[in-house]
Amino acid sequence: MLNQIKEATEFIRKRITQEPEVGIILGTGLGNRMVEEIEEQVVINYNSIPHFPITTVATHKGQLIFGKVRGKSVMAMRGRLHYYEGYSMHQISLPIRVMHMLGVQYLLVSNAAGNINLDWKKGELMLLEDHINLQPDNPLRGENFEFFGPRFPDMSEPYSKELNKKLLRIAKKEKINLHTGIYAAVQGPSLETRAEYRYLRTIGADAVGMSTVPEILAARHMDIACCAISVLTNDCDPDNLHRVELQQIVDTAATSEENVVKLFMGLIEQL
């Protein structure tokens, strides 16, 4: 594991001109506009990097994009890896380990999520204040490498209060409707039943998705400051549930992409 991380890091280091400070993960339908904002790009395909998993989801490209945003050196993952694709949690967290080795200190995550808070509407954004992990595995399972972090990483503040405060301020200034709430991570890939939406609501979730939490766990293990924004792509009202098509989700994500980009750009400027 450690060797794989080191080999992938070395491979990348030889190809970039400046070490990144900020890592960005672009979720489903959110991989286009942010990438356009990155200047002086160096693009590396996942499939050329030793030990890097390859995304299997058609709506996710598989590229690392290095460059500058508002004068800061960034590293963006265009296309992420999901547990339902069959990857182990170790594979999913490998890019985050590599980010840390390259010098990343802040991680900005986006995802597409189902909205289970009926006061909100699809197309709106939710800032993750906290999460509930319902996935059946953990990226930190197995031998702990003290070199990265402690055996039992604290989760009292998985999402940086400081980053969240800045994001809320930017949202206010830009007149973006940014909710704050709790994201529950499930394994998928089947979507949820009505009974499952009720269950998730009962235990305190505002949004549900199949990603983000493994990356946050790995990042927090290494003390990277994190924030994450969900685009609410579909309303999951158990009393009025409609069949969901992936294309609708991708389209809704795309229409909200501009707002995510504004928030992340504003935040990067302040880091």
Place this chain on the structure above:
Amino acid sequence: MIREIKEATDFLYKRGIEVPEVGVILGTGLGNLFVKEIKKPIVVNYNSIPHFPISTVEYHKGQLIYGDVKGKKVLAMQGRFHYYEGYNLQQVTLPVRVMKLLGVQHLLISNAAGNLNPDWKKGQLMLIDDHINLLPDNPLRGENYEIFGPRFPDMSEPYSAALNKKLKQIAKAKKIKLNEGVYTAVAGPNLETRAEYRFLRRIGSDTVGMSTVPEVIVANHMGLPCCAVSVLTDDCDPDNLKPVNLKEIVKVAGKAEPKLTQLYVELIKTL
């Protein structure tokens, strides 16, 4: 995976299972009476079918039975596979894939389940309206085969509203008490604690069991309409919980079996 499914399908086709219309999965203690209704049966042992798992539970026989019920060609599984036996969920659901490839158009499932709803009693039946999946794996994890279905199958109606409506009409006409509710699938094989029963009740479950949901997810993935009926084999009252023995569960299932058989035979008549 696909090759294994095709080989098992070809084998069964050559054994004379040529045009099944209805698939039936018979749960714990429910494998006798329905089988007697199948006329001119062709019986194939699981251990003779290439790539088929072998049922390891002693009161589950392991055979496919193909024949006529009320003028319809029916393919029944006498004995199913469970996650707790050590199979992965792709093995557990392989027979459902094979049924679909053989031409099955409706899937009728039964199971024995613990009753969490204080208004109901053991020995009664519950039509599954919806489910909560608490199993630690998903049969669709890994590469998706588009020839079977989409990457993210919708679960807004996992149990066919049309089939459920018919079953309720039949129950009314035959004066069979048929409750309706939510089934939660857990890994097992240990039974639940009092605290777990309270948890399951609080999140919205009416019954709990160790099967059915994997088969239903795969059936939905392939667009195969299904329905499922639970026999309530024990009352799981956390304030008054007694040790359950398996003999008692099988005995209660056996007593309820005539009602279940009647429901399914009458349903098949209408298909």
